[in-house]
Amino acid sequence: MSLSARLADATDAVGGLCGDAVVDRADALRGLAHDDVLDLARLAGELSRLVGALGAVVSSELGHRIQTDAVFRRVALGGDQGGRFASELLRDLTRADDDTVRAWEVVGEAIAPRTSLQGEALPCRHEAVAEAVLGASIPVAHAAIVARGISRVAFAAGAEELAAVETTLVDYAGSLTTRQLGKLVRQLPDRNDPDGAAPREEQLRARSSVTIRELPNGLTRLTADLHPEAAGFVRSALDAQTAPRRVAFAAASTETASSDDILADTRPLAQKRVDALTTMARDFLAHDPGRLAGTAVTMLVTVGLDELRTGLGVAHIAGIDEPISATTARRLAADAELVPVVIGGEGEVLDLGRGSRLFTEAQRRAMVVRDGGCIWPGCSAPPAWCEAAHLAPWFPHGRTDLDNGALMCAGHHRRFDHDGWALRRHDGIPYLIPPPWLDPLQAPRRAGRVPALAA
Structure with a gap:
């Protein structure tokens, strides 16, 4: 079914649901069966994706006509020269917000048909994105993130590699939020930056800082901007102290607390981290022999066997998005309090069958x-x-x-x-x-x- 036909069907379904009045609309919804309400929720999602796809297609066509059709420029923009930009025209026609219009423009350019200098038809720039958008399987905002990310590394990778990465990103785009997908796209330079992770890591180290300031209300503000290695240690320690399965006494004091008083700690995570940080500092002071070195926590650092041998490439600290250089991983691997996870070509298979109820x-x-x-x-x-x-x-x-x-x-x-x-x-x-x-x-x-x- 074509995009226009699917959009027409969805529009008819919404229009036929109820009358024009808001009261009628609410009454109609409350009278529906449970399955019908669930179907409407699915329909709302598909309709939103269809509208995004339509916006991208229309944006592409507007841009094409503005560039190639003088009559259209006079009608739409008020003259052959000057007048409004295509994006401004699109905003005026649709009353959509700036972020939406920009996403339409990016995706419209990515999925627009192309021709060679000889007039031959060429595939669009991002075929996987086009298929997903026109099939209404991903939101246009997600498609824009993918298209921008692929374009930023296009100079450093081959067509086949870019196509494979694009397909993977599109596959994930339907399950992630825009923020999560954006974090994912930011990993692309790690695969294609010829200088590797080391220069970026040094820049992050130079920008790292911890500041302590006493506030007028009596609190002390601790602000930390940490490079990946430091963040790995701190996050590992804080996560160990604030895992959801830890418990706290709900009674006023331990003298009156019983087993019935032990409840899950429902405080906000930010408050739990205050206690965690206090505990970590107290434990360090209690066991510090007076030296200014050492490590108090265990981290997992994943590094490939070749990277560990050569010191070239990147490694990853569990729970930290920013990679570290393989050279740093080699240094950390010598620490007795750190668990290096070395990945070989075949990988390791652990299989205890039914010999154990719990995972080791x-x-x-x-x-x-x-x-x-x-x-x-x-x-x-x-x-x-x-x-x-x-x-x-x-x-x-x-x-x-x-x-x-x-x-x-x-x-x-x-x-x-x-x-x-x-x-x-x-x-x-x-x-x-x-x-x-x-x-x-x-x-x-x-x-x-x-x-x-x-x-």
């Missing part, structure tokens, strides 16, 4: 390397906050091995077990299968981090 520490570390944190789309819970979940329940037939395990935060672990979700892996990539009550078609949703872009 070694298996959890392997999951940290593979999953990077909670595998649920859009969830940013770090490994320290996650549980090793059995995909097929251990009782009666589930195995306690890597293929039957995944990292999930407590909330998503509960959803997975109780709401009827499933998980399958295809070529090592996890896909969540929604329950029929949520999606009658049970279309797979890509999950987990992006190993193709994190290396």
